[in-house]
Amino acid sequence: MSFSFRLAAARKRSKTVVKPAWNLLDELLMEILPRLPAKSLMRFKCVSRLWYSLITSRYLTNLFLKYSSPSVQRSRMLMSFVDSDEPYKYALISSSHDPVPLISPFYPAPMYDLDQDLTMPRIGGCFVSALRGLLCVRLLRSVRICNLTTMQRVILPIITSRIVPENNENIWSYFGHEPVHDEYKVLSTVWEVSEEEIVVRSEHQVLVLGHGASWRSTLSTSPPPPHCPYMHGISINGVLYYGAWVVKNRCVVMSFDMRYEEFTLIELPVEAGIVWEARYMNLMNYKGKLAVFEYSRIMINGSIDLWFVQDAGKSGWSDKKSFVLPIFETRTLSMASRLLIQPTSHSSEICLTPEEICRHNPRSVIYDLERCKITKLINGMRIVDRFWGSRFMQTTFWDDIESIMYLET
Secondary structure (H helix, E strand, O other), X not given: OOOOOEEOOOOOOOOOOOOOOOOHHHHHHHHHHHHOOHHHHHHHOOOOHHHHHHHOOHXXXXXXXXXXXXXXXXXXXXXXXXXXXXXXXXXXXXXXXXXXXXXOOOOOOOEEEEEEEOOOOOOOOEEEEEEOOEEEEEEOOEEEEEEOOOOEEEEOOOOOOOOOOOOOOOEEEEEEEEOOOXXXXXXXXXXXXXXXXXXEEEEEEXXXXXXXXXXXXXXXXXXXXXXXXXXXXXXXXXXXXXXEEEEOOEEEEEEEEOOOOOEEEEXXXXXXXXXXXXXXXXXXXXXXXXXXXXXXXHHHHOEEEEEEEEEHHHOEEOOOEEEEOOHHHHHHHOOOOOEEEEEOOOOOEEEEEEOOOEOOEOEEEEEEOOOOEEEEEEEOHHHHHHHOOOOOEXXXXXXXXXXXXXXXX
């Protein structure tokens, strides 16, 4: 049975979004509608066929995203909880759009209270990525995309493989946006590891969201070296970057161009001594460039070391840059467990959160490395009781915007 779904109002064969030919009244509506709240637009689809057509058009959808830039109040903090022992035990929590201002010499930053439960049926599993208002999660070989604003979801075709059996769990997925043709793509990788812990084979498939969507091989003219992904990726200007293993104890960064679907292997800076499973390092967007940071000394002196790419094609990295975070804040956050540091969707920002969310310290902090200041506080108290007793939880924060993109199966 063939499977397909479309992004509503996206032309089936067109690769670019063209502004439709409308009359003056339609033009006026198109100036007004993108500035309205998403909930209002969802109700206004019932006004008439014309309004439905306008609101679900890709043109208006992109206008809405344009007006939903981070500087506009549609930005919100979101958090994903997944119980590692029970993947079906999960929660998607969002903050209200307006943070609570705090007047304190210790925390001169707005507080985001995670008080909106966005959990949807059949959307649990491992967090893959979130961008432009869409969330991607994976449960074994099943990938799901959902719009957290319209509360719609689609379940993609099951990922198949020619190199590993169906019960093999060596699989990882990424979700990205290709801006030139305005396409959303899911990249999935399966791999085989030998007894010597060497990745001997890997297979890479892409699914482009749209009419007749199905998995296919990437368009890469030069197959990448066999590798297994290790961490969540980050996207910068239409290029996906993620950490990977190619042989035992050899860690690299792989890049994947969302437009041309070409892979590039980027060697890590020798000085950094990066070993992914040590869990004290990660990737981030630093001033629009890929960066790797290491924070094994964060609890000793509050320091983070960072290197950013100067020439990805030649694996050229900058000299080490060191940042010192407020030592009081880092020790307070890690009072009951180890401190985790993750990238955010904004350049030069990181999220500091305890590995285990607990009752006496359910906070996380967003810190700007360039401005050397805390920019956001996140309160997760409302979710603590729901996951009390869970030993292993995967916690992911991201800062995203609303979207009215309509997903239809």
